Amino acid sequence: MSTLNLGILAHVDAGKTSLTERLLFAAGVIDEVGRVDDGSTQTDSLALERQRGITIKSAVVSFVLDDVTVNLIDTPGHPDFIAEVERVLCALDGAVLVISAVEGVQAQTRVLMRTLQRLRIPTLIFVNKIDRDGARYEGVLKDIAAKLTPSIIAMGSADDLGTRSGRFTAYGSTDPVFTAGLVELLADHDDAFLAAYVADESAVSYSHLRRELAAQTSRCVVHPVYFGSAITGAGMDPLISGLTELLPASDGGADGPASGTVFKVERGPAGEKIAYVRMFAGTLRTRDRLHFGDDRKGKVTRISVFEHGAATSRSSVAAGQIAKLWGLAEVRIGDDVGSSSAASDPTSKATSEPTPEATETAVGRRSANGGGYFSPPTLESVVSASRPADKGVLHAALTELAEQDPLINLRQDDIRQEIHVSLYGEVQKEVIQATLAGDYGVDVTFRETTTICIERPVGTGAAAEFMGQETNPFRATVGLRVEPAPVGTGVEFRLGIELGSLPFSFLRAVEETVRETLLQGIHGWQVTDCTVTITHSGYTPPPPYGWSKASSSAGDFRRLTPLVLMSALQQAGTQVFEPMHHFRLEFPADALGSILPNLARMRAAPHSPSTRGSASVLEGEIPAAQVHELQQRLPALTRGEGVLECAFDRYEPVRGPVPARPRTDHNPLNRKEYLQNIGR
CATH class of the missing domain: 3.30.70.240 (Alpha-Beta Plaits)
Known part of the structure; x- marks a missing residue:
């Protein structure tokens, strides 16, 4: 049986969760359709979600439609929780973008559609709430064509809009206007199809048109549009047919080397990590040893596979499926995982690294926008425990939350004993506050939210520190050049020295420290869109029989690099x-x-x-x-x-006075202060 990993995405209040409920009901997984307003839905399981009537965390449910296993992922619609949507995208085979028939295309709808198109995720559009007063048909279609994409085709007609009896009737082979529009749309995107149609119209049957529509939908060049109501059930049958006919299900290769991608991490009742993994190839089994991320390892102790409505304990998970894995204590969201050995089954095939073919889709999607699909948080606030005795618990709790949400950045200011949390908006702040109180028993207060700026170099700067100089107390030579780079490229580290002239551990120490130091530029903001090149290096090797106190260490390079880098950055200058x-x-x-x-x-x-x-x-x-x-x-x-x-x-x-952010490091901009704090 093939598997379709399906994402439901929308602007807040367009009806994603209600659509999920209706699909579960249609598949026979639930006996009654839950309501968001009543807090009775399957995927909004958090108390906060039921209380607020919004989706905060992505949730996975599974059901079968026409011999296709559908793993459906319900994602948040509120822009404050866009990070939850971001991490799901690498797991998807296709998506349904939900739009309200009343409000039409909204701000978040445009952001989501641009991302789906950029990542080439096949997408159907479902216009929900045709039973609501003010629902539109032609107006919404024009809205979609103008603001999202002109490559759409309405798959049916809607009648009695704005009433409980509103309905959607699918077009078929006997609808000449529909078939003519379909031919025109498909011909616009495929020259071979156009040539075949021009050569002999009668040779292009309606079934041929449907196959070509499925092919072009799978290539993300056209987007079929359905109308209906998740509350009344109108339009569900045509939409379900579209899911199985037009979106590409995954068969995968269960016999090859195992590889997958972690798109969600949560904590179990005992505090254990649970990793949600989309498998792209091969099979993982309990007691398999995995490699993931930057050479971290772990052994799978338990597997639950999503099927027939919920996660069910299984001994293995195969390509195309989504599973929850236990036992990977160091796993993080975004990790590619691959089986390194299968202790429980010596005959199973295994590899130390995921194959390029198996991870191409996920890696390609993650790298499409420099590692992220949406904008980073632009706000931050200082969070403090109401009771001083809870400081330690607060830090541990926030670290755990940031682990589950990579876009919650924490900045620890040891000088002022403060923790800064990055945010997308005020609602997210309220949710974090409620989560800390409900799940960790920590009452907190937030200061006024402030904006997160960035710094970019405006010129080129270079600096170097050499071993043996009176001003350099470290056994290391480091030279760095900083140059502007195109907007959106982030930070690139390059070699300007001969490969092998510096031990790899020292070179890695320099690169890691460069990236860490650039989190706080001349004005205290993160520096981005720049190229940093190492131009000079030198070290004292250990004697023949091992390391000595006179030898250079990675610590020498880690301590010296901030001084050199900030000196070069000051010479280059930055703009906020x-x-x-x-x-x-x-x-x-x-x-x-x-x-x-x-x-x-x-x-x-x-x-x-x-x-x-x-x-x-x-x-x-x-x-x-x-x-x-x-x-x-x-x-x-x-x-x-x-x-x-x-x-x-x-x-x-920034126009006017340049805003500065207080530093939380040892301030390499002030050499005397830095050396006093660092020492050798």
Whole structure:
């Protein structure tokens, strides 16, 4: 039986979780459709999710449709939890992008669709809530074509929109307008199909059209659109047929070397790590020893495979499946895993590294945007334990949460005894606060949220420190050159010395320290989009019979590198950039006069407004630091009728005074202070 690993993605409140419930009901996994408002859904299992009526953590459920095992992953829609969506993408064979028939394409919808297209994940579009008052058909289709992609085809007609009797009727071979539109769409993306159709129209049957539609959907060049209602069940049968017919199921190779990707990590009741793994090739068995990440190892002690609604204990997991693995204490999200030995089965095939073919999809998707698909958090706040005695527990709890969410960055300020947490928004802050109280028994307070800026070099700088110089107390020679790099490339470390002239452990110490030091630039912000080249090196080798106190050590290179790097960076100079969000604001037309002055005060750059009847729409850019204030002031400015959508757009140079962030390291910008703190 083939397997389809399916993601359900949407802007918040479009109805993802309700659609998941309806699909489970249609497959016979549940006897009654749960409701988000009642807190009775299968995938929103956290108390916070049931309380708030939103998805916070991704959840996996499994069911069978027409001889295809579907592993369905319900993801959060709220932008504060976009990191949960990011880590799921490498596990998917296909996706359903859910759009509300009332609200249409929203800010998060655009972000998600761009990402799905960039990663070439086959995607069906489901327009939900046709039973809601204000539901649209033609208007939403135009919205999708204009804002998401013109390569769409409506798979049926919708009638009685805005009523409980709203329905969706699938098109078939007897609908000439549909078949003509399908031919035109498919011909636009395949010259061979166009040539065959031009040569002999009668030779291209309706079944041929459907096969070509499936092929082009699998190649992510076209996107079929379905309408329906997850609440009433309208349109479910056509959508289910589309899932099995148009999205590519995975058969995998169960006999090859085992390889997979970890897309989620959680903690069990006893605090043990549980890794969610999508298998791309081979078979993993209990007691198999795995290699994962940067040469970490572990032995699988237990396996649960998702099938027929829930995770079921099994002795193995094969290609195409999703499983929960126990026993991998050092595993992290994003790790590629591969079987290194199978202690329980000496006849099983094994390898020390995953094969390139097996991990191509996952690795390719992860590297499509420098290791991330969405923007990083742009906000941060200091979190403190309400009771001083809970400081240690708080640090351990936050470390554990950051382990489960790689985009929760923690900055420990030992000088001020503070912990900084990076955030996507205020809702995420509230959820972290509630999680710490409910799961760890730690009451915390947050300071006011501040914006995370970045630094980029504006020129080239170089510096070097040589062994034997009076000013260099370390047994190491390090020379570094810092240069600007294209936006979005991150930090690249290059060799400007002869390969082999420096022991690998020393070279690795330099590179790791370069990346760590660049977390705090001249103004205290993380430095990115630069190339750092090691230009000079030197060390004292150990005597023939082993290491001595006069020998160089990796520690010498780790201590010296920050001084050299920051000296080169000061010579290059940096510019501070702040995050900007694109906003779309819908409001009563007569409120424009009060909105514009407020936007100007918040340093927003609005475009020309458009008016539709009594409503106006205004789009533009606003600093991330001002988004929360705009959200708070909007109800008063628009009599409670304003609707705001915001999403990260880009970084812009800071205008006016340059903001600085207090340092949390030993400050290599001040040589005397640094050496006093570091010592030899």
